[in-house]
Amino acid sequence: MKSKNLALTNGIVGLVGGIILLFGGWFIAGGIVSDAATGSVSNTSGAAAFLNILKIAILALGIIALIYYKGDKRVGTASGVLLIVGGAIALIPFLGWIGGILAIIGGSLYLASLKHFSQPQA
Template sequence: MKTKTLAQIDGIIGLITGIILAILPFVIVMIAGISEDEDAAAVIVGMMFIAFALVKIAILILGILTLVYYKDDKRISLAPSILFIVGAVVSLIPFLGWIGGIVIIIGAALYLSSLKQFQIQE
């Protein structure tokens, strides 16, 4: 039961962070465009970059941990964990965060689709 819960958490966290990372550049441009005070916009955007850099590193660590955890489990392939790792690394590259977000969404969808395997075997 513990492995199913971890797969559910990975899927939900991956979907949420992937969607946020995919739309983050548009939000930053919108904040910079509508802001009257340039200093306040710079502080807000800087804080967003720092916060989401930590989120990207957390997704990278989550991908590595689940890769090690599920390496001997036949119910979950290695693809979702590898997609989490690749998506997090790509999103750390400036201006490519939205591509990493899309890759993370695909990995999360694979985690959620693998939940059917747990119900069949348990």
């Protein structure tokens, strides 16, 4: 019986990560303003590194879940594909917000599939 922990993790990371990616440009802009005032580059670098790690995590979780839930009727393939495409598109500069929207949709599909885990697998 497949575990629902991965679906729950993908749902939470997809939703929260997608929301963060939607506002990622503003985080970078805030880091630039802060760095200009202090004369350092640590805030911009930190925000960019965090966003890149988040994009790669969304992409990796989508790939892992697509392989893990292959052939499972309780979790559709659309949720994993949306996380993969969202993570890949988010890695393209200036398109992080589009990847965030796709990650939110994929994460919500994973969370919607959690209700099917109480039923035995067919």
